[in-house]
Amino acid sequence: MATAQTLKIVKATVPVLEEYGTKITTAFYQNMFNEHPELLDIFNETNQKLGRQQTALAMTVLAAAKHLEHLEVLLPQVTEISHKHRALQILPEHYPIVGQHLIGAIKQVLGEAANDDIIAAWTEAYDEIADVFIQLEKGLYEEEMWKGFANFEVVEKIAVAADIVAFTVVPTKDNRNDGQDIDLSKLTLTAGQYITVKTDPQHSNHLALRHYSLNATTTDNGIQFAVKRDNRDGHYGLVSNYLHDELQVGETLLLSAPAGDFALDKALIHQNDIPLVLISAGVGITPILAMLETQVMANPQRPIIWAYACQNRDHHAFEVRVNQLLEAATTVEKNIFYFDSGQLLDNNLLANLPKPADIYVCGSMPFMESIISGLTALEHSSDSVHYEPFGPKMSLQIA
Ligand SMILES: Cc1cc2nc3c(=O)[nH]c(=O)nc-3n(C[C@H](O)[C@H](O)[C@H](O)COP(=O)(O)OP(=O)(O)OC[C@H]3O[C@@H](n4cnc5c(N)ncnc54)[C@H](O)[C@@H]3O)c2cc1C
């Protein structure tokens, strides 16, 4: 527990550090990667190049410092981040490295203004915050379905929309699996979770890790996920292009075990008076499709409202599978929107949703911002609205 003196100093200096946020994070990453180039195999190179998400880590430390005497209020946010850390295989021994360079960057940017008392207080605060993460992650490591990154073989690769490819992978059966004997039939997959791939794309000097949501929870054929080719504004997405163009059936891929706490509310799956509302756009359909499958297999009687938006018919992903599942459900309302035809998933749909409802949303950042803000304005309680951004949650701007 931090001393009263530490709390006082930390709280007084948070606003100053927030003001210098970008300078501190830039110095932090530069110094850390100079001394520990091996960490470039863990951090997202594109995020670093674009300066994107760079502030997430340091800004979260500052935000946490504001709540130092009752860090438990941050548990939901810390849990989500810890799932990502576990998926990326961040270990306790990484924390002192980050701590040393974060405090070093504070010293470097504030100069003489950062006296010994300030540095001592921030060191104590960081250690306390890091310990919360390390303890939570310890629990997640104990539960992980397999250890670290294990080798899987691609057994199927099929296009499910104009720019989306679905993969089915199975554990390799020899010592290429680091000695782990993963039994597919014994894995219990949860809809909403994601696996993490570790790849070595030709176009990069580093390994590259990315998360992909499971699009099914059944493991009869293997573990299933789907990837959109992510090229925006003439730029090239490193891993999605590698998975589309380079990785072929019969080849292997390293995967860490499913992670994430985006999941159906178990208490409501058999509650037929509270409908399940599934809203997605583009490749955001992946975790939502797994949720639809889980619901229909467990209780097809529960009313389901399905809303899916994409560019046009060619980009409509998993249409056949979704229709099969919806046909197996008793009460269904289905809404499809094609942007190219001027159909927008707008406030009309949201305004007509029943209340209470159990709502799950996944899509691009702007799509999520608009839908979540709309649902909030319509006074759907935050407990009833669940969402998974395909990027850092803290960068979502919810009105
Ligand atoms: C929890 C979670 C679940 C996810 N699930 C899925 C899923 O099921 N399916 C899926 O397809 N994705 C999913 N994602 C997203 C996925 O992890 C990757 O972020 C995505 O595939 C892009 O990775 P990439 O390496 O191809 O692109 P990156 O190299 O990381 O680039 C990202 C974007 O930046 C653009 N870019 C690159 N360089 C520049 C530049 N110099 N200037 C401007 N822009 C640039 C690229 O074109 C690309 O659009 C998920 C993400 C999370 C966090």
Ligand code: HEM
């Ligand atoms: C108390 C210390 C830490 C805090 C507060 C923190 C916070 C965060 C946050 C907020 C994110 C973004 C999560 C999201 O996508 O929603 C993140 C991602 C990440 N963190 Fe941490 N983190 C800490 C320690 C570490 C350590 C010790 C490492 C490893 C050296 C690490 C490596 C990563 C990586 C690789 C990502 C993914 C982002 C990317 O690749 O650019 N973090 N962290």
